[in-house]
Structures are given as C-alpha cells and as structure tokens.
Amino acid sequence: MANSKYEYVKAFEQPDLLLPNTWIVVRIDGRGFHKFSDKYAFEKPNDRRALDLMNAAAMKVMSELPDIFIAYGISDEYSFVFHKSCTLFERRSSKLVTTIVSTFTAYYVHLWSNFFPDLPLTAPLPSFDGRAVQYPSVQNLRDYMSWRQVDCHINNLYNTTFWALIQNGGMDAKTAEKELAGSLAADKNEILFSRFKINYNNEPEMYKKGSVVFRDYELVEPGTVELEDDESAKTVEEAALSKTQAEKDRKRRAKARITVQHVDMIKDEFWERRPWLLSNKP
C-alpha cells in the first residue's frame, strides 16, 4: 500500500512488550461489583451462581488461550497466569490484557442466563478491568498465588462472621462492624461456633479456598516431567527442535481437560503433585 502523508502517526504507538523470561499474571476485576451484586441481589456473603459464572467464563478463557496454564478466582476477580517462556502476541502487554478482559466479559454476559435464568441482564452491563504483572521467579509467582488465596480466606472468614451477626444475630451493619473490629481469626471462629453453631471448617470449599482452574493430565505420573532446560546451552538445531516440541506441547495443552478445584495452593503439595504446571512440559 502506498505511503500516505498520514503514515507518520504510526510512530506515536509505543511498544509495550513484557520482559522475557518472567511469569505473567493478568488479573481482571469486576467494575463496581459492589453495586452490581446489589442490583441482582447476590446472596451474601457468597452467591454460588455468581461464583460458578465467574468460573465458567474463566474456563472459556483458558480453552481459548492454551498458553494460560493456571488461573485463580475469588469474588469478582480472576488471575490468569502465563508461563515465563510464553511468546503469545510477542508478550505485548496491552494485547494480552485486553484479549483476556474482552474474552472473559463476553463469556460472562453470554453465560449469564445459564446461572441466573430468572434474572435478565440489563444495562449497565458488567465490565472488567485488567492489568499484567510480571514475576521473575517461581517463588514470587507462588507467593502471588498464596497472597490471593490468603486474601480469600481472610475476607471469607470476616464476611461469614459479619453476615452471621446480621442475618442470624439481628445486628445492624455498624454494630457488627464494631463487634469485629480488632478481632483475630480465632475470635471469629468462636463467634460463629458459640453463637450460631457454625463450624467454619464445614463451610463450602469454594468459599474458603477460591477456585483454581488448570489443565489436568491424569496420566502423567508426578516426577516424570522434565524440569527446566538451560536455554542458553542450546544449539540452533536443538532450538528448532524445541520449537516443534513447543508447538506439540501447545496442542497437547489445548486438548487437556480443564478443571476447577477448590484446593490449597499455598503448600508445596499442590505443585509437587502437578509438576507439569510450572515445567510447562505437558
């Protein structure tokens, strides 16, 4: 195509490539979901339909983007993780973030009626924001995942106790808030048990632990998956070979079963039992 005198404007576009060899987390979060959850009268503190819908939309995102190897959801947020070797969209930050945000939002709206058959979705429609964060080490990435899961636990214990005081204890929100100010986890467990006969341990796992979405390869025996290659030691032939291998791995990932589990990701066990997650070698 001929150059026009307007072409120069292209030079104003700035590159936004994420650093190579870093774990990429794209976290999305519902916009104004405080209001949104009121509008559709979400159950407090947890609405199973709303959380199932978030999980269903996240699974669709993962099946459309095989490069995502794990995702974690709580409340109105979801974190999607790309392996440090991922080269999708040349690691362009805005392209990765906007693709995930729009794919997730499209499915959230599309699947809404499966989860809320009696509540038609009306404008203003739900929307999500998103950001990409890079982590240089597995430890940093695992600490990120642990941070979100600890947040889930702290918030859920607080919210469960807060709403028990209101719904079962007849308190108003201000009094309940005062009652819980400065309380420790043990105090909240005690309030739940002694006043409302609620054993927090018996609350649903999805509420206590959030939702972990990943590709499951049941046939892979733990320990049979190779760990890190030393990229720098590769010859050109080896690099080409590993490129076809990468393509094969990608296809295999695309075919794997995507599962949602409400399990602990903080302890080593989750990662040790599923070595393919961090090795990226399905």
Ligand code: DGT
């Ligand atoms: P933002 O993210 O700054 O646009 O504002 P919000 O209002 O989305 O605030 P955020 O993301 O910090 O908090 C999430 C809100 O969503 C919070 O007010 C509780 C609500 N929410 C999320 N899941 C549920 C649920 O299952 N049940 C109920 N009742 N509310 C929920």
Ligand code: MG
């Ligand atoms: Mg927010």
Ligand code: MG
């Ligand atoms: Mg939000």
Ligand code: MG
């Ligand atoms: Mg949120």
Ligand code: MG
């Ligand atoms: Mg285009």
